[in-house]
Amino acid sequence: xxxxxxxxxxxxxxxxxxxxxxxxxxxxxxxxxxxxxxxxxxxxxxxxxxxxxxxxxxxxxxxxxxxxxxxxx
Amino acid sequence: xxxxxxxxxxxxxxxxxxxxxxxxxxxxxxxxxxxxxxxxxxxxxxxxxxxxxxxxxxxxxxxxxxxxxxxxxxxxxxxxxxxxxxxxxxxxxxxxxxxxxxxxxxxxxxxxxxxxxxxxxxxxxxxxxxxxxxxxxxxxxxxxxxxxxxxxxxxxxxxxxxxxxxxxxxxxxxxxxxxxxxxxxxxxxxxxxxxxxxxxxxxxxxxxxxxxxxxxxxxxxxxxxxxxxxxxxxxxxxxxxxxx
Amino acid sequence: xxxxxxxxxxxxxxxxxxxxxxxxxxxxxxxxxxxxxxxxxxxxxxxxxxxxxxxxxxxxxxxxxxxxxxxxxxxxxxxxxxxxxxxxxxxxxxxxxxxxxxxxxxxxxxxxxxxxxxxxxxxxxxxxxxxxxxxxxxxxxxxxxxxxxxxxxxxxxxxxxxxxxxxxxxxxxxxxxxxxxxxxxxxxxxxxxxxxxxxxxxxxxxxxxxxxxxxxxxxxxxxxxxxxxxxxxxxxxxxxxxxxxxxxxxxxxxxxxxxxxxxxxxxxxxxxxxxxxxxxxxxxxxxxxxxxxxxxxxxxxxxxxxxxxxxxxxxxxxxxxxxxxxxxxxxxxxxxxxxxxxxxxxxxxxxxxxxxxxxxxxxxxxxxxxxxxxxxxxxxxxxxxxxxxxxxxxxxxxxxxxxxxxxxxxxxxxxxxxxxxxxxxxxxxxxxxxx
Numbered sequence: 001x002x003x004x005x006x007x008x009x010x011x012x013x014x015x016x017x018x019x020x021x022x023x024x025x026x027x028x029x030x031x032x033x034x035x036x037x038x039x040x041x042x043x044x045x046x047x048x049x050x051x052x053x054x055x056x057x058x059x060x061x062x063x064x065x066x067x068x069x070x071x072x073x
Numbered sequence: 074x075x076x077x078x079x080x081x082x083x084x085x086x087x088x089x090x091x092x093x094x095x096x097x098x099x100x101x102x103x104x105x106x107x108x109x110x111x112x113x114x115x116x117x118x119x120x121x122x123x124x125x126x127x128x129x130x131x132x133x134x135x136x137x138x139x140x141x142x143x144x145x146x147x148x149x150x151x152x153x154x155x156x157x158x159x160x161x162x163x164x165x166x167x168x169x170x171x172x173x174x175x176x177x178x179x180x181x182x183x184x185x186x187x188x189x190x191x192x193x194x195x196x197x198x199x200x201x202x203x204x205x206x207x208x209x210x211x212x213x214x215x216x217x218x219x220x221x222x223x224x225x226x227x228x229x230x231x232x233x234x235x236x237x238x239x240x241x242x243x244x245x246x247x248x249x250x251x252x253x254x255x256x257x258x259x260x261x262x263x264x265x266x267x268x269x270x271x272x273x274x275x276x277x278x279x280x281x282x283x284x285x286x287x288x289x290x291x292x293x294x295x296x297x298x299x300x301x302x303x304x305x306x307x308x309x310x311x312x313x314x315x316x317x
Numbered sequence: 318x319x320x321x322x323x324x325x326x327x328x329x330x331x332x333x334x335x336x337x338x339x340x341x342x343x344x345x346x347x348x349x350x351x352x353x354x355x356x357x358x359x360x361x362x363x364x365x366x367x368x369x370x371x372x373x374x375x376x377x378x379x380x381x382x383x384x385x386x387x388x389x390x391x392x393x394x395x396x397x398x399x400x401x402x403x404x405x406x407x408x409x410x411x412x413x414x415x416x417x418x419x420x421x422x423x424x425x426x427x428x429x430x431x432x433x434x435x436x437x438x439x440x441x442x443x444x445x446x447x448x449x450x451x452x453x454x455x456x457x458x459x460x461x462x463x464x465x466x467x468x469x470x471x472x473x474x475x476x477x478x479x480x481x482x483x484x485x486x487x488x489x490x491x492x493x494x495x496x497x498x499x500x501x502x503x504x505x506x507x508x509x510x511x512x513x514x515x516x517x518x519x520x521x522x523x524x525x526x527x528x529x530x531x532x533x534x535x536x537x538x539x540x541x542x543x544x545x546x547x548x549x550x551x552x553x554x555x556x557x558x559x560x561x562x563x564x565x566x567x568x569x570x571x572x573x574x575x576x577x578x579x580x581x582x583x584x585x586x587x588x589x590x591x592x593x594x595x596x597x598x599x600x601x602x603x604x605x606x607x608x609x610x611x612x613x614x615x616x617x618x619x620x621x622x623x624x625x626x627x628x629x630x631x632x633x634x635x636x637x638x639x640x641x642x643x644x645x646x647x648x649x650x651x652x653x654x655x656x657x658x659x660x661x662x663x664x665x666x667x668x669x670x671x672x673x674x675x676x677x678x679x680x681x682x683x684x685x686x687x688x689x690x691x692x693x694x695x696x697x698x699x700x701x702x703x704x705x706x707x708x709x710x711x712x713x714x715x716x717x718x719x720x721x722x723x724x725x726x727x728x729x730x731x732x733x734x735x736x737x738x739x740x741x742x743x744x745x746x747x748x749x750x751x752x
Contacts, residue, residue, distance in 0.1 A: 021452050022452075025450065025451065025452050025457075026146055026449075026451040026452065026453065028452060028453050029453075030135075030136055031137065031140040031141060031149065031150045031453075032135065032150060032152075033150065033151070033152050034149055034150070034151060034152065034218075034220045036140070036149070036150070036453070037140065037143065037146030037147075037148070037149030037150070037451065038146055038149075038449075039146075039448070039449055039450075039451075042448050042449070043447060043448050045446065045447055045448070045449070045450035045457070045460070045461060046447040046448070048461055049447075049461050049465045049466065052461070052462070052465065052466035052469065052470075052528075053465075053466070053469050055524065056466075056469055056470045056473045056521065056524065057473065059473055059474075059477060059517045059518070059520065059521040059524075060473055060476075060477065062513065062516075062517045063477055063480075063513055063514055063517040064502055064503075066503075105368075105369060105373060106369075107372055110371075110372055112700075112701070114701070129700070138543065138544060138545055141453055141454065142453075142454050142455065142456070142542075142543075143451065143454060144446060144449075144450055144451060144454045144456035144457060144460065145445040145446060145448075145449040145450060145451070146449050146451050147445075162441070162445060162449065163437075163438065163441075164436050164437065164438045164439075164441045164442035164445050164446070165362075165436050165437020165438045165441075165442070166435070166436055166437075166442070166456070167377045167378065167437070168454070168456060168539075170369065170370055170377045171370065171377060171378055171543065171545075171546060171694060172543050172545055172546070173370075173545055174544060174545030174546075174699045174700075175371075175545075175699070175700055176369075176370050176371025176372065176698050176699075176700060176702060177371070178369070178370075178371075179369050179373075180362070180369055180377060180437065181361070181437065182361050182362050182363035182367075182368070182369075183360060183361030183362075183363040184360075184361060230438075231361045231437070232361065232362065232436070232437025232438045233437055233438060234437075285700065286545075286699055286700070289544045289545060289699070290544065291544075291545075303700070303701050305623065307701050308701060309701060309702065309703055312372070312703055313372065315369070315372045315373040315374075316373075317363045317368065317373075
């Protein structure tokens with residue numbers, strides 16, 4: 001259960017980063033028009049950072065989340 | 074597709090710098106900014122020395138390094154070719170300034186109202202309508218373009234960047250930039266480089282031209298006809314006093 | 318002698334001599350920095366020595382950006398040391414792990430503050446960066462990966478790595494129990510918990526290493542991709558940034574470790590072996606960095622464009638020569654000191670040479686960072702403007718000194734209330750029985 005959450009957080013985090021970087025923030029390429037300087041979604045960089053934080057928060061969850069299971073000593 | 078550019082005729086330019094003055098008045102730039110800048114060069118050693126002049130506006134490059142590095146998209150390239158600076162979005166990081174190979178950018182080092190040649194606030198002389206000289210064109214504070222961004226003129230806010238705008242506030246009304254309008258010898262030809270009948274296009278077709286720093290790969294839209302690029306031994310004389 | 322197994326660096330209620338005086342000095346320096354910044358906010362950045370490039374003949378990036386790069390460089394070695402210790406399982410280096418993590422966290426925060434100090438519109442900067450930041454700009458990497466991502470990752474690492482010591486402190490301290498309990502967050506020191514902690518921090522370390530290499534490379538790209546600045550446009554910028562970051566960071570770590578060893582009496586845990594490891598790592602990195610310096614020198618002198626050669630000759634023989642040769646000199650002296658230390662048996666167990674090296678390479682790194690930032694602006698215009706000049710104003714010095722004082726204060730406060738050296742594991746019940 002905990003492991004599932006952790007893996008999910010890591011995957012969602014990376015997907016969020018990739019999506020925000022390539023599809024939601026300003027497009028890459030030689031700037032020839034206004035759109036190269038505008039994010040496709042406002043606050044896309046914030047989403048990118050949230051993605052990074054999700055990935056690293058997975059470690060926090062892994063260590064801190066009590067697992068309803070057998071591995072308590 | 075309109076793609077604005079400029080052709081500078083170096084055979085005509087006589088270094089009078091009327092364009093620099095007109096630009097400054099039109100755009101209300103503080104003491105530290107010269108959007109249009111005219112080099113006066115001396116080459117060679119006396120008695121075999123000679124003088125040349127080189128007007129240098131912003132190049133409005135097609136592969137502009139300043140646009141690429143702007144972290145927040147305040148510096149952007151319009152479809153009509155003008156490279157604009159949104160003074161409402163600019164965070165003053167000055168990355169565009171260090172990235173520009175031509176040195177066309179200026180930063181507002183202090184409150185622009187206190188950085189003018191004359192005391193802007195509380196001047197002793199007022200006009201009939203109550204405005205306080207020097208006169209500042211209110212059109213500079215408006216939004217321009219289909220993108221509705223604040224990109225005209227200079228001297229707006231402390232802590233933001235500015236540079237030559239090809240007088241976008243005039244161009245959108247079908248006028249020429251102030252420098253081209255004012256030049257007494259018509260050395261500055263502004264127009265649509267994609268239109269084969271425009272004055273600059275014809276000049277480019279009929280004469281050999283060069284651009285500055287071609288090797289840098291910036292693809293500038295300001296071309297020079299007549300004259301030649303600054304030589305290795307060119308050095309400035311009569312440099313204008315630029316101060317904060 | 319009080320058993321030191323589970324005691325804090327400072328017993329509650331007792332401050333070391335000179336503590337309050339030190340704090341007072343640091344606070345005064347910070348106040349001066351704040352005052353300098355307030356002048357900058359109200360009068361504009363005209364109060365600094367920075368001016369426009371080109372017609373104005375100045376440098377528009379100066380001391381602030383120099384120290385942004387320097388602080389980010391220091392942060393590199395911090396967490397990478399902690400990661401290496403964890404991944405390569407070099408257990409004998411664990412005593413410096415937390416010092417390294419703390420160094421990273423604090424210097425990254427300082428770097429962020431230094432960037433803010435350099436912005437003409439700092440409040441806009443905070444909002445607009447989150448809202449509009451463009452991936453194409455190298456600053457995107459600096460803002461998201463370095464300041465936001467890397468700082469967060471290091472905080473998580475510092476937090477998780479400190480839970481056990483928080484739990485131990487909670488049991489033996491007399492004050493601040495709530496703080497320790499909060500940090501420990503239910504830690505119970507069972508074998509299962511320890512194993513989970515090991516695994517979590519192991520994977521965290523693996524995740525952090527590529528992040529920090531990318532982050533430092535994008536900082537190098539901020540400079541290295543600029544075709545318009547002779548002296549900057551070079552493929553070597555990114556790797557040189559990373560290597561010099563390692564050099565200065567490890568050097569600072571050596572200084573901190575020696576200080577903790579001396580003033581907190583940690584000779585037992587902070588063994589000479591640790592300093593020997595630091596000096597080996599420093600030697601390798603210094604050799605690599607000097608190699609890069611030579612490569613850059615030869616390339617620019619042999620066949621660079623005339624502008625590149627102009628900038629290089631200013632560095633070697635002109636206005637900046639004293640900084641260039643000073644910096645290179647510190648690196649060479651540091652390298653010689655390290656090699657001599659390795660060769661002479663009498664010095665091999667001495668700590669002071671490594672501390673001296675740490676001081677030297679940090680001075681050199683500051684100088685080198687300054688040389689990366691400034692000369693290409695004042696002497697490196699591609700169009701024939703007049704030569705420029707830049708001298709930092711008192712506000713810039715005051716602000717930087719204030720930032721450094723802030724970093725030192727934060728470090729000292731942490732050391733006062735939390736074990737800076739990992740507490741040894743108290744004997745488990747099985748081990749006690751075995752005795």
